[in-house]
Amino acid sequence: MFGGLTGLTNPKGTDWGEQILNTVVTQTIRHLFTKSESVEVFVRCHPSSKLLQGSIDSFTMKGRxxxxxxxxxxxxxxxxxxxxxxxxxxxxxxxxxxxxxxQAIAQVVLTEDGINQAFKAELVTKRLLNQSLPALTVFSGGKPVSFNDVQVELLPENRLRILAKADLNNGELVPMSMTVAVGIERRRRISFTNPEIDLEQVPEAQRELSQNLSLALVEILDNMVDLDRFDLDGVKMRLNRLETEGKRLIFSGYAEIERIPRSG
Known part of the structure; x- marks a missing residue:
């Protein structure tokens, strides 16, 4: 899908209006990101005189x-x-x-490294620290439980392997290892379901605890990734498909664009 768009440039004969629009759209989109390796924009408008009335057939953006x-x-x-x-x-x-x-169709490709980096972001870590779900505090003497050192490995058939540690705030760290299925719910939420807990590397004395804490972590993750929390101002994202492909996680969907956001 992306290969045919590599190296997009303005075609011969592009008039000044399209050139200006390409430049403005490119700079506007660049400002939505904290960092961008490349942003390529191609505006389609035939005849180009329609630009003067503010009518564009479509525009395509590819960013890396x-x-x-x-x-x-x-x-x-x-x-x-x-x-x-x-x-x-x-x-x-x-x-x-x-x-x-x-409206626009959209495809987003995440890497395994990028996903693991996201688990270190404040927006994510604050939802994993000092959790007080009843199912958790039973095992920690009423104290909140924190989940640290989360590592994700992408697996075939839309599954993830998750490694983490639970801090019971009493000096005990409990290792966890599991695989889960990832999917889409209501076109806006990433679901984490069908956990399979791996206790082989967990000390025998902690296995029951690790089992229960792993299920609690899956519940937290299942309620955490909602696109409405990440929407840019004026842009609403919706998903149609999700798939793992090697070390990449690919999302396909569409965006409803009410206005161009000022920044990301």
Whole structure:
């Protein structure tokens, strides 16, 4: 899907309006990311005179090496919009404003390394520290439990291996190892289901504890990744498909774009 878009450039004959629009859209999109290795944009508008009325057939964006909100890395992001109505006067001033909402298909590719880096982000770690679920405090004498050192390995057939440690806040660390299925629920939430707990490397005295804490961690993860918490201002993401492919996790879906966000 991405290969045919590599090295996108403005075609011969592109007039000044399309050139300006390509430049403005590229710079606008770059500003949505904390970091970007490359961002390529191709605007389609035939005849090009429609630009003066603010009408665009579509635009395509391919980005590589992108970082969102300082901690969330995407190896690739591909977006292609439906027809877009813009305020052309905003383009002449170096900005991009939509005259009406539009939709786009989207594909996002995450790597195993990027996912593990995300588990160190404050937005994620704060949801894993000092948890007080009743099922947890039973095992910690009423004290909150924290989950640390989370490591994820991508497996075939939409499964993950998760390694972690539970800190019972009483000096005891409990190792955990499990595999879970990942999927999509209500087109916006990533689900973690069907856990298979591996106790082989867990000391025998901690196995029952590790089993119960592992199930509790899966419950926390299953309620944690909701796209509505990560939406950019003015952009709503929805998912149609998720699949693991080697060391990559690929999401396909669409975006409802009400306005161009100022930053990510």
């Amino acid at each position: 090496g992108l970082v969102i909100r300082r901690d969330f890395a995407a190896e690739e992001i591909f977006i292609e919009t439906d027809a877009v109505a813009i305020d052309f006067s905003s383009v002449l001033s170096g900005k991009l404003r939509l005259r009406q909402p539009t």
